[in-house]
Amino acid sequence: MQEESLASAAMADAATQKYTADARPQTIALVDDDRNILATLSIGLHAEGFATRVYADGETALKALLENPPDLAIFDIKMPRMDGLELLKALRAQSRLPVIFLTSKDEEPDEALGLAMGADDYIAKPFSQRLLIARIRAILRRSELARAPLEDAAAPDVPDPIARGRLTLDPARHQVSWDGKAVSLTVTEFLILEALAVRPGVVKSRNQLMDAAYSEDVYVDDRTIDSHIKRLRRKFRAVDAEFSAIDTLYGAGYSFADG
Template sequence: MADPATAPGDSPAARAQTIALVDDDRNILTTLSISLQAEGFATRVYTDGETALKALLDNPPDLAIFDIKMPRMDGLSLLQALRAQSSLPVIFLTSKDEEPDEALGLAMGADDYITKPFSQRLLVARIRAILRRSELTRTPSDAAAAEGLPELVVRGRLQLDPARHQVTWEGEPVSLTVTEFLILEALATRPGVVKSRNQLMDAAYSEDVYVDDRTIDSHIKRLRRKFRAVDPEFGAIDTLYGAGYSFSDA
């Protein structure tokens, strides 16, 4: 059941960023919720994946944190169902013996994971890092340039707006996760240059998140699938077997 707690001072004029917490351990939910509210976030809590999924789609928060092991719908199933309809940033909470689940979660589109037990300071730092990368700004383009925000990246039919985390292909919007966006940005900013999987890992993940080659391959497959939903002939992401990937849209 959801607990629509909000941080003190939350208002339409200065809305606190909202974090959804999904875990069947009510003690963890209470502890995390109190800690995050103390940091200025609003929180919503859910004790099972099925309840959380509907709420996350009907009223999306700014970021969600899932435990992997839950009744009714576990964290991996919840992520899979969510990714079919949403690019909401997601952090996994895992135990030390859940390394295969960590890798699978990242390959399925999670933005980060944290291993239990963890410090509240580490969790807050990870949350803020992802929100900085994914937050949509509403600054007009000329004002964005004056403030030193990243400029638009235009490569043929592709347009990326890093400041707003927006992507279009032939004018049609393409919804990407934070990780997918960063991988695409790394490729598109240097068209024709082959980026190795390690280089794409460095572009998409923080230094202390470890992923394997298959994770990057899974992200590339999802990127191609999303663009082909807009343009069935999309072929701008090239594979150089044994070397990596490049972007080319002449």
């Protein structure tokens, strides 16, 4: 059975050769010790126009992801040698590559930890291919916008940097600093912070922050937003232990204080 699954995955990977250099399909890295899942996901993603690379363990994947980064990676949490959480921690030390976690229903604490460590999203098993594709496309759209080169600084559609007290955000370059010290954020974290900083003092509900950070075809629950907020605070406190600019109004949402 494993040989058949590996053959299926290999056939799916070989299918990417039909794309020309001009087509440049976006590449998704799949990291899972379940070869059936690797084969199924590869076939489904190729049908949607993506190229894939598959890895059966975290140690092998880490080296490849750093040396030749894909456009997005999907990690299973439970894997031998190096699990998904360890892989994400090691990756985040050197890269902001968008990452989606695959989790089981009994892995909720791991989901929260993964988001706190910098994962962009998670999907619980069993899941539909349609949902996974929607999540992938939403994150890739945001990532592309964040990486878009600044071709003309005078162009009217290029957003100006946002200065709020000690915070500076540059949406065009996806750069954030606090008191002049750089803070590295994932795409989702950046969009949530930007939504708060645009209107200081205004409380944004979790639903409003979801709308700012996720496309309409992607649903996330409240806990996801809370985890991203915790991660934001932790990152800013790494450069300023007294950071307290993101306020919580219990039962209502979050706001940014620029004082």
